[in-house]
Amino acid sequence: MLGAIVRFLLRIIYRVELRGREHYDAAGTRTLILYNPGSILDPLLIAAMLPDRITLLADRALEHKWWMRPVCALTDTQFFDFSSPAATVSLVHALARNGRCMVFHSGRLGNDPRYTRILEAAGLIAEKADATLLPVRIDGASSTMFSYLRHKGRRRWLPRITVSVLEMQKFRPSGHLPPRERRRRMGERLYDIMTGLEYRSGMERCNLMQALMEAAARCGRRFPIAEDQDRHVLTYGALLLKLCVLGRAFRRLFRGEEKVGFLLPTSLPGLVAFFGLHSASLVPAMLNFTSGISSVVSCCRTVQLSSVLTSRRFLALADLTAMEQALRDAGLRIVYLEDVAKNLTVADKLFGALSAFFRVSPSTSAEAPAAVMFTSGTEGVPKAVLLSHLNIIANRYQALSMLTIGSGDKLFNCLPMFHAFGLGICTLLPVIAGVRVFLYPSPLHYRIVPRLFYESQSTIICGTDTFCAGYARYGQPYDFCHARLVIIGAEKMRESTRRTWLEKFGVDLFEGYGATETAPLISVNTPAYRREGSVGRAVPGLACRLVPVPGIDEENTGVLWVKGDNVMLGYMRYSEPGVLEPPVDETLAEAYAVTGRGDDGSGWYETGDIVHMDEEGFIFIRGRAKRFAKVGGEMVSLAAVEDALKEIWPDAVLGVVAIPDPRKGEQLALVIDTENVTTSRIAAHFASRGLSPLWTPKRIVSVKQAPLLGSGKFDYRKALELAEKG
Structure with a gap:
């Protein structure tokens, strides 16, 4: 009776909906329920919405909390000290005796060491009791007034909450492992399940403009989302207004075009212009202005551009007048942001303001191109890489499922927007996830970047080993006192760089790995799980396989192939301008054509990197195949x-x-x-x-x-x- 009353109230107040009831029924009676912790409402939601009375295995630290009383009334609650080895035996007996159980503690999935230990204990319990694991995803509770993130994000009184029961899982680790190692492996496996749950259930198939509008609605128009070195601050409201007005002008200026060359630095105008093109349903082609004149001209020809959007001030400051003339000589039209702003009409401003107010976004498909990037061309002519809206949105969710980043953070972005990491992770991820971002146009200013990082009170920065070594050389010990997360990639992290950061700033570095073709993140070390010398484990939702290389006999080593939502739409090559070449594994495709069974090879991308992958999924890069x-x-x-x-x-x-x-x-x-x-x-x-x-x-x-x-x-x-x- 009490459960029915609580369930009725939750449906009235939070419009709670239960999905995946069939997975719950199929799980059987001996089940360990796992969920993504986000608020103190979690156990109440699960206890009220599931059809059977469950047993709650709770942390003893919660025994005297007032909000545990209604939870205890709806469940058979037993309190344990998870750090005690003796508690494991009691938990196993409780699961075997009571059937459906859930482990609960007031912590957030991610970097909490206590949560990691609880995952290890839960895995060991499931193994000993021969129980089925039942993942449950709770959406919306983390934005209520009862959220664990109440100091980091905007909360709402009555958000819609969804409880989704996913497919059951069952596993057993290798029995020959020592008990401590087996326990750790259990924790890692459960962590993978939870991050996969975080990704699959949170993933939304939408375009970038829709994601931006949703972020503005969630965080509020007054939320200061972006800032630059001149201390100009852009709120969500100002960003929407500017991009919608610009979008009206772009729609008129670039009529009949699909792609527009983007020759702008990492800056507030660059951010507005990028989304302004999207509001006009145009695809920005991110030109690498540091790669040389011939390379930029070839990139424009590869994707058959007619126009390039840039800024007179930027061209003068970056000394790119010769490149500007070369683009003109190649038959491209140069459009300057200053001229666009000067020639805005009353209709542009009026209809742009209305679009911003009502948060109007184009109905572009999530599978449509969102940006054209270009490979670095370190070993040949740059290729065009077409990334879809889905690629970028998926990589955002993949990254956030492994890294604990909230709106209380500020990401310092000095990487160029023509670089996949500078655009996807350092610009678009924070803007569409409600994380403040500080924009600076160059990572090469080794004396200025550390000072600005300190003055802006940023907490996150991404870069390369070369850049971080430069910041360590010229920065003061207090410059990175606010740093909470530093991720480096693109080149191997030297131990000397990591040691210098630890000694000088007291900050650890985490190495990641990605590619332009994967929008860009493939793997990353995290504070919860890392391995020395590795680039971390693959992000959730990304399938990996190794293809052996003749002459390399190391076990579990080969060329890495990946497939997932973040893998590109395909290449365009200079030899065949405008022709899209989707990623495919020709070997698998040929085998499928003969047998008609197995994988047809579509969607697989060859990274070109020879890697070793250990039993726990950590990736160690041995070198480029070339x-x-x-x-x-x-x-x-x-x-x-x-x-x-x-x-x-x-x-x-x-x-x-x-x-x-x-x-x-x-x-x-x-x-x-x-x-x-x-x-x-x-x-x-x-x-x-x-x-x-x-x-x-x-x-x-x-x-x-x-x-x-x-x-x-x-x-x-x-x-x-x-x-x-x-």
Whole structure:
């Protein structure tokens, strides 16, 4: 009777809906219920909405909380000390005796070590009791007045709440493992289930403008979402107004065009212009203005652009007048933001204001292109990468299911918007997730970035090892005192960089891994789960498989292929302008054509990276498939040679490339921004380490400034040209 009354009140107040009842019925009687913790209402919602009375295995710290009283009335509650080993035996007996049980503690999924220990205990309980795991997803409760995130996000009195029961799961780890290791593996497996639950249930198939409008409604028009170095602050209301007005003008200016070249820096005008193009149902093609004139012109031809949107002020400050003229000579129309703003009509302002007020967004399909990115071109001509709205939205949910980031954080973004990480993770993720972002146009200002990070009171920053080493060199110890999460990628993290950050700033670095083609995140280490030397585990919703490489005999090692919602629509190549080439595994496709069974190969993307994946799913990058040289008949990893060389010159920027050799097929060449580098010194160091003499570069090119791309990656194509010239 009491349960029926509480259920009626919850449906009236929060419009609570139960989904997936069939999964609950199929789970059986001995079931351990797992859920995504978000509020103190969680156990009450599950107890009231599920058809049977459940047993609640609660943390003893909650025994005297006033809000536990109605929960205890609806459930058979037993309190335990989860940190006590003896409690595990009691929990196993409770599950075996009472059937359907749920473990509850007042913590948030993510970086809470206490929650990690509870997951380990829950996994061990499920194994010992031979129980089925039943994931339950609660949507909406984390935005109520009873949320755990009440100090980080905007709360509402009466949000709609949905309780979704997902498919049951059952697993058993390897029995030969020691008890402590088995317990840890159990916790990791349950963590994967929970992050997968977080992703699948939260994922929404919508376009970027719809996601932005939803974020503005959730956080409020007065929420200060973006800021720049001039201390100009953009609220959601101002952002919507500006982009809708600009969108009206863009719709008139670019009539008949589908894609528009985007030549703007990471800035507030750049942010507004990006979404302004989307409000006009146009696709921005993000041009890399640091890659050189010929590269930018080829990118425009690859995607058959007619117009390029830029700014006179930006072109002057970045000294890009020669590029501007080259684009004109190539037949492209240059449109300046200053002229667009000056020529806005009364109708643009009026209808734009109405669209912003009513949060009108285009009905573009989630599968339609949202942005055109370009590969770095380190080893050839840049290819166009078409990312859909779904790709970007999915990667946002994948990242947030593994990383605890809230609206109380501020992300410092100095990465360029033409870079996949700078656009997808550092610009679009915070804006559509309600996380404040500070925009700065260049990551190369090693003295300025640390100071601005401190002054802006930012808490999160992403970059490369090269950038972070520069910030550590010039930053003051207090500059990163607010830092809570620092993620680096694009190149291997040096231990010296991590050690310097720990000693100077007291901040740990977490290495991640991604690709332009995956919008961009593939894997990341987290405070909850990390492995030294790895780039973390794959994000939820992304399938991974390894294809063996001839000459590499290491177990569980090969070229990484991935497939998921965040994998691109396809490539466009310079040789075939405008022709979309969807990702596919030709080997699987051929086998499917013959047998008609299995995977047809569509949607699989070859990363080109040779990786090792351990039993727990941590990914260790061994090198690029194209970055192996065959010296004297032996396969040599250029990345491994670079790692060994960085032991001698830890602060240098260097790269190793392979050039033809008449006797041994190929030889190694080193390009480094340090003088007095000799092969004898390298050979002596390698001999002391027991490394093969074949690893010693035969040609050394010392330069004043190492060739770098705008994304911070080493420019191997330019390095190869330098090495060949000698």
